[in-house]
Amino acid sequence: MSSARETLRRDFGGTIIEPGGAEYDSASRTALTSGSPACVLRPETTGDVQAAVRFAAGAKPPLSVRGGGHGFAGFGTNDGGVVIDLSKLADVEIINKERHLVRIGGGATWGRVAETLAPHGLAISSGDTKSVGVGGLTLSGGIGWKVRKHGLALDNVAAAEVVTASGQVVHASSRNHPELFWAIRGGGGNFGIVTAFEFLAHPTTDIFFGKIAFPAAHAATVLQGWADYMRTAPEELTSTVVAANPLAGGPDAPVEICVAFDGDKAPLADQAIDPIRRLGPLIDDEIALKPYADTLEDGGAPPPGIQFVARSAFAEKQSVPDVVDILAQARASERSPVITVRSIGGAVSRIPDGATAYAHRQAELMLLTITVGPKPAVEAALPALETIWETLAPYVDGAYANFLTSATDEDVAAVYPAQTYKRLAAAKRRYDPGNLFARNHNVRPQ
Numbered sequence: 477m478s479s480a481r482e483t484l485r486r487d488f489g490g491t492i493i494e495p496g497g498a499e500y501d502s503a504s505r506t507a508l509t510s511g512s513p514a515c516v517l518r519p520e521t522t523g524d525v526q527a528a529v530r531f532a533a534g535a536k537p538p539l540s541v542r543g544g545g546h547g548f549a550g551f552g553t554n555d556g557g558v559v560i561d562l563s564k565l566a567d568v569e570i571i572n573k574e575r576h577l578v579r580i581g582g583g584a585t586w587g588r589v590a591e592t593l594a595p596h597g598l599a600i601s602s603g604d605t606k607s608v609g610v611g612g613l614t615l616s617g618g619i620g621w622k623v624r625k626h627g628l629a630l631d632n633v634a635a636a637e638v639v640t641a642s643g644q645v646v647h648a649s650s651r652n653h654p655e656l657f658w659a660i661r662g663g664g665g666n667f668g669i670v671t672a673f674e675f676l677a678h679p680t681t682d683i684f685f686g687k688i689a690f691p692a693a694h695a696a697t698v699l700q701g702w703a704d705y706m707r708t709a710p711e712e713l714t715s716t717v718v719a720a721n722p723l724a725g726g727p728d729a730p731v732e733i734c735v736a737f738d739g740d741k742a743p744l745a746d747q748a749i750d751p752i753r754r755l756g757p758l759i760d761d762e763i764a765l766k767p768y769a770d771t772l773e774d775g776g777a778p779p780p781g782i783q784f785v786a787r788s789a790f791a792e793k794q795s796v797p798d799v800v801d802i803l804a805q806a807r808a809s810e811r812s813p814v815i816t817v818r819s820i821g822g823a824v825s826r827i828p829d830g831a832t833a834y835a836h837r838q839a840e841l842m843l844l845t846i847t848v849g850p851k852p853a854v855e856a857a858l859p860a861l862e863t864i865w866e867t868l869a870p871y872v873d874g875a876y877a878n879f880l881t882s883a884t885d886e887d888v889a890a891v892y893p894a895q896t897y898k899r900l901a902a903a904k905r906r907y908d909p910g911n912l913f914a915r916n917h918n919v920r921p922q
């Protein structure tokens with residue numbers, strides 16, 4: 477056995493999974509991607525993560541860090557390298573009841589967080605799916621059902637425990653290692669492994685939540701009216717439109733608007749939601765009061781062989797009418813991808829631009845297209861996808877790292893505008909000068 481392996485076996489108290497082992501098949505893949513790593517290390521303590529990082533630094537690259545394993549780009553696994561799978565670091569604990577401060581393991585999922593906090597009347601601004609990881613979602617943003625009232629998931633992080641590339645444990649906050657604290661709020665997994673986050677939660681019990689649907693024929697006016705209304709809607713209201721859905725009838729599929737009103741007072745909820753109900757002839761209205769934790773969906777892993785192409789961008793106020801027009805036209809095509817549009821603004825835009833490494837605070841909308849299916853179907857759909865994005869190009873900006881399957885230089889430049897990238901690269905030089913954490917939308921040390 478090599479001395480690196482001996483050291484790992486001595487210092488690492490978690491599980492080491494290697495090809496041929498009983499758990500290897502499931503451990504080698506993520507929810508969306510398969511892989512064939514040389515080993516998967518499942519740490520159980522921060523000390524185990526330190527040992528795993530030191531081992532990975534001397535092992536054959538690439539190194540993958542896996543939180544909830546739901547990344548679209550497949551960074552959570554690889555071929556021939558090391559995977560550090562944080563799924564055992566999943567504790568959720570309220571550490572300060574008065575401040576609603578919650579410590580969450582770097583491998584926890586949002587379902588577990590919501591379920592643990594619900595009996596205490598608390599919740600955290602996160603995403604819409606239970607099985608998605610706190611790690612990946614938070615480090616690059618976190619756009620969920622409380623985003624307009626409480627900001628991105630990363631805006632609610634008060635501190636983090638990080639194991640850096642040298643294997644050291646660093647406590648990052650606005651006081652300690654402030655530049656690292658800035659960088660991990662938007663800079664993804666570039667700077668180390670977050671073994672625990674401290675989040676500020678919000679008092680939450682039940683919220684008004686559900687879908688409203690309109691006939692396809694009214695798509696253009698509904699979409700335009702929705703985007704106009706969300707600009708000035710109360711911040712308690714967050715909303716997503718499924719603008720096109722080939723999996724539910726293509727051009728004939730109804731336009732579905734999902735709304736979350738962060739409060740349990742019916743008159744206030746109606747006041748906020750009624751302008752959306754009046755956008756066209758309603759064919760469905762499922763909005764009901766429900767526990768926040770029940771609004772999150774189960775993720776579910778797709779069957780092997782199903783591929784995804786996820787692309788995203790942001791639209792600021794002046795471009796919204798053109799963007800919405802283009803999407804309304806795109807939905808009329810049989811070859812349209814799934815198109816969803818999320819309202820942002822609100823609390824996200826009130827936080828100063830440079831306060832965190834998330835660089836898209838002035839956007840009103842985040843658009844996402846997902847092309848999904850077996851490989852030949854996805855390949856056949858790519859030209860139509862390209863046309864949609866070429867048409868959108870003059871009107872949209874940037875990209876949301878959490879909704880990208882690719883990680884080209886162009887993608888990295890879209891996620892991190894030049895000024896953000898420069899500052900991130902300086903932090904990278906300090907905390908990961910050898911670019912150990914490279915399997916991400918990578919920032920190179922400068």
Ligand SMILES: Cc1cc2nc3c(=O)[nH]c(=O)nc-3n(C[C@H](O)[C@H](O)[C@H](O)COP(=O)(O)OP(=O)(O)OC[C@H]3O[C@@H](n4cnc5c(N)ncnc54)[C@H](O)[C@@H]3O)c2cc1C
Nearest residue numbers: 543544545546547551552582603604609611612619665670
């Ligand atoms: C079904 C589904 C629903 C989604 N819904 C939403 C949504 O509502 N809102 C939203 O904003 N996004 C959403 N996303 C996107 C999601 O935020 C990203 O896919 C995110 O990367 C998933 O994080 P993960 O930890 O599960 O993934 P992983 O694949 O485990 O992680 C992705 C990368 O993040 C880094 N990383 C993860 N954890 C850590 C850690 N603890 N320390 C250091 N680096 C880490 C690593 O680089 C890792 O490779 C959704 C995705 C899916 C598949």
